[in-house]
Amino acid sequence: MKKLFIILMITSQFLFASEYVLDNTHSNVGFSIKHLMISNVKGNFKSYDADLEFDEKTKQITKLIATIDTNSIDTGIQKRDNHLKSPDFFDVQKFPTIKFKLTATTKHYISGNLTMHGVTKKIKLKNTIHGVIKDMQGNLRVGFTLEGDINRKDFGLIWNKVLESGGFVVGDNVKIVIDIEAIEL
Numbered sequence: 727m728k729k730l731f732i733i734l735m736i737t738s739q740f741l742f743a744s745e746y747v748l749d750n751t752h753s754n755v756g757f758s759i760k761h762l763m764i765s766n767v768k769g770n771f772k773s774y775d776a777d778l779e780f781d782e783k784t785k786q787i788t789k790l791i792a793t794i795d796t797n798s799i800d801t802g803i804q805k806r807d808n809h810l811k812s813p814d815f816f817d818v819q820k821f822p823t824i825k826f827k828l829t830a831t832t833k834h835y836i837s838g839n840l841t842m843h844g845v846t847k848k849i850k851l852k853n854t855i856h857g858v859i860k861d862m863q864g865n866l867r868v869g870f871t872l873e874g875d876i877n878r879k880d881f882g883l884i885w886n887k888v889l890e891s892g893g894f895v896v897g898d899n900v901k902i903v904i905d906i907e908a909i910e911l
Contacts, residue, residue, distance in 0.1 A: 743779040744780060744866075744911070745779055746911065747778075748778065749907045753904075754905045756770040756904065757769055759901070762893070766901075767806075768801070769799060770800055771798045772795075773797075773798035774795065775792070778906075780858075785855050787853065789828060791825075791828070793824070794824040816842075816843065825840070825841040829848070834852060836851050840876070842881040843882045843883055847881065851873060852872070853872055854870060867907060867910070868907070870905075872906070873901075875899055875900065875901055875902065877900070
């Protein structure tokens with residue numbers, strides 16, 4: 727009886743989750759990384775999609791399966807973007823997507839499997855829910871930010887050059903900042 731009660735509690739936790747579709751015009755998948763050890767280069771991916779469920783009652787993401795088109799990388803400098811698309815970094819011909827699949831969620835964090843450059847690793851992202859609101863057309867919307875850090879070398883992105891003065895051209899730590907606005911289906 728105790729096991730049945732626990733199973734009912736777990737499954738009922740997700741009964742109020744609704745499916746959402748990304749509002750890509752009000753969302754951003756961004757990153758930043760050290761350049762020459764003295765500054766941060768920022769960029770984002772222009773093309774991405776996600777299968778998303780959000781529970782308004784618990785204010786938690788209950789499902790997130792995301793796909794990012796690596797060829798859509800944009801740092802504002804075409805020459806740099808072309809290098810990032812090359813086999814030195816993302817190798818977009820061989821690895822056209824980055825994927826994330828949620829495996830666990832708490833009030834302030836989500837965990838999941840990130841697959842990039844053919845390598846899958848578990849990552850943890852801080853999850854800040856900004857709110858749920860009805861828009862002018864009566865649609866329910868949710869806004870949230872996911873933030874975290876990964877080591878690019880863990881995913882096989884190892885290209886670098888040593889600087890004459892010491893240090894490297896590209897840092898290892900990548901800061902991820904994903905701002906999402908989604909509309910309930």
